[in-house]
Amino acid sequence: MYTAADLRKGLKITIDNEPYIITHFDFAKPGKGQALYRTKMKNMITGSTLDRTYRSGETFEPASLEDRVMQYLYKEDDHYCFMDNTTFEQIHISEDAMGDAKNYLIDNLQVDVLLFREKAIGVDVPNFVNLRVVQTDPWVKGDTSGSDSKPATVETGYVLRVPPFIEEGELITIDTRTGEYSTRVKG
Amino acid sequence: MPGSWPLARRSQALAQRGAIFTRVRMFFQEKGYLEVETPFRIPAPAPEAQIDAIPSDGWFLQTSPELCMKRLLAAGYPRIFQICRCWRDGERGTRHLSEFTMLEWYRAQADYRVLMDETEEMVRAAAAADSITYRGGKIDLSVPWERISVRDAFLRHTDTTAEAALAAGNFDELMVDKIEPMLGMGRPTFLYDYPASCSALARLKADDPTVAERFELYMGGLEIANAFSELIDPVEQRARFEAEAAERARNDKRGYPMPEKFLAALAEMPEAAGIALGLDRMVMVLLDAQSIDEVVAFTTEEL
Numbered sequence: 001m002y003t004a005a006d007l008r009k010g011l012k013i014t015i016d017n018e019p020y021i022i023t024h025f026d027f028a029k030p031g032k033g034q035a036l037y038r039t040k041m042k043n044m045i046t047g048s049t050l051d052r053t054y055r056s057g058e059t060f061e062p063a064s065l066e067d068r069v070m071q072y073l074y075k076e077d078d079h080y081c082f083m084d085n086t087t088f089e090q091i092h093i094s095e096d097a098m099g100d101a102k103n104y105l106i107d108n109l110q111v112d113v114l115l116f117r118e119k120a121i122g123v124d125v126p127n128f129v130n131l132r133v134v135q136t137d138p139w140v141k142g143d144t145s146g147s148d149s150k151p152a153t154v155e156t157g158y159v160l161r162v163p164p165f166i167e168e169g170e171l172i173t174i175d176t177r178t179g180e181y182s183t184r185v186k187g
Numbered sequence: 188m189p190g191s192w193p194l195a196r197r198s199q200a201l202a203q204r205g206a207i208f209t210r211v212r213m214f215f216q217e218k219g220y221l222e223v224e225t226p227f228r229i230p231a232p233a234p235e236a237q238i239d240a241i242p243s244d245g246w247f248l249q250t251s252p253e254l255c256m257k258r259l260l261a262a263g264y265p266r267i268f269q270i271c272r273c274w275r276d277g278e279r280g281t282r283h284l285s286e287f288t289m290l291e292w293y294r295a296q297a298d299y300r301v302l303m304d305e306t307e308e309m310v311r312a313a314a315a316a317d318s319i320t321y322r323g324g325k326i327d328l329s330v331p332w333e334r335i336s337v338r339d340a341f342l343r344h345t346d347t348t349a350e351a352a353l354a355a356g357n358f359d360e361l362m363v364d365k366i367e368p369m370l371g372m373g374r375p376t377f378l379y380d381y382p383a384s385c386s387a388l389a390r391l392k393a394d395d396p397t398v399a400e401r402f403e404l405y406m407g408g409l410e411i412a413n414a415f416s417e418l419i420d421p422v423e424q425r426a427r428f429e430a431e432a433a434e435r436a437r438n439d440k441r442g443y444p445m446p447e448k449f450l451a452a453l454a455e456m457p458e459a460a461g462i463a464l465g466l467d468r469m470v471m472v473l474l475d476a477q478s479i480d481e482v483v484a485f486t487t488e489e490l
Contacts, residue, residue, distance in 0.1 A: 025280075032237060035277065149196060
């Protein structure tokens with residue numbers, strides 16, 4: 001069981017017997033007033049969204065999901081295909097249900113496929129993934145614009161801000177919980 | 188694991204933060220304020236219903252330097268300020284860090300209206316600009332700033348009254364969802380005269396004891412500071428603390444020892460006004476930062 005203090009982006013909880021994922025979270029506290037936990041969440045089955053504000057002390061059941069380790073195979077139209085490495089069973093997940101996870105999918109990546117009543121409704125990717133930079137402008141030495149980052153496109157097509165010294169072809173680590181650059185992979 | 192870039196990329200924000208702190212200190216020196224330091228670790232924080240202190244080896248990390256600073260006022264220090272770390276358990280979000288930096292200043296022979304004027308001066312000195320841009324909107328810092336009572340803010344921005352909201356138990360929700368986002372847009376706003384029940388250490392208004400002489404400063408919808416004309420009646424203060432402690436007990440929150448030395452000193456405290464300003468938040472607004480994380484060297488999660 002979770003309490004309001006556990007709420008954060010990415011947490012999956014049960015509301016009216018259905019699984020929801022928190023997509024936005026913030027903590028609010030009017031001066032001298034009580035703590036309020038403001039959330040936006042998405043129904044993981046229907047995709048519909050909900051805005052809810054909770055007080056401390058309120059409790060939540062975790063979403064009752066099963067997870068199975070599967071391997072990412074390929075994308076076809078607006079579906080992503082995964083395979084169970086033991087049973088060789090393949091399943092498809094829609095682009096909508098993938099959420100931000102689709103930004104990190106490279107061939108053969110191992111993910112946790114989330115199942116609700118035996119239907120696949122999403123995936124969890126590892127907290128850190130390594131992806132190769134396929135496009136970024138070179139860093140001009142002596143650049144005085146004061147910019148401390150620049151855009152870069154990685155092999156999945158995802159675009160993020162990276163430090164100026166990152167070059168095309170380099171491998172970088174991305175924190176999938178924030179979607180942000182974390183570090184350069186040496187070697 | 189994260190490298191050093193998340194830290195390195197804040198270099199500009201931290202340089203600006205340092206410059207703001209320097210201007211704040213210069214402001215108070217020029218106004219004849221003495222910079223003081225009081226202990227972070229204290230035996231008895233003010234027993235406020237909704238503020239949770241972090242225990243520290245039998246004592247507590249301060250949630251504010253308020254009680255020690257008022258003891259200094261009582262001892263005859265008429266103008267004092269402090270920039271220090273404070274801790275509030277469980278407070279974390281884009282505008283909250285459990286460990287944050289507070290600026291508090293206290294002034295004898297003054298009330299909350301004097302402090303509103305002085306806060307205008309201080310923030311203008313810290314900004315060193317006539318206007319700023321925050322979240323895509325311009326905030327004009329020329330004085331006087333907007334002043335609106337809590338009562339009027341409820342009438343303007345909600346379909347109920349402050350009294351009815353308190354009775355219905357949704358005062359805080361309406362404040363967060365309906366009122367705060369409207370405050371300090373275009374120019375900073377002082378929200379003043381809070382219901383007496385929301386003001387454990389503030390003096391009640393002489394001509395309307397249903398409200399306390401307390402204000403908060405808002406810029407761009409963000410709460411920056413909380414201030415009041417100080418309550419200096421030790422008997423009334425003890426009764427308020429007992430009520431707050433009872434509320435804590437009702438909510439199964441940790442109890443604190445009664446701050447007896449503070450209550451004893453209150454009898455000697457002059458008329459005064461004091462203010463607590465979240466410096467990280469003020470820096471956020473002045474730097475147009477989206478999150479408090481952008482204006483501090485380390486967040487708790489990065490340690």
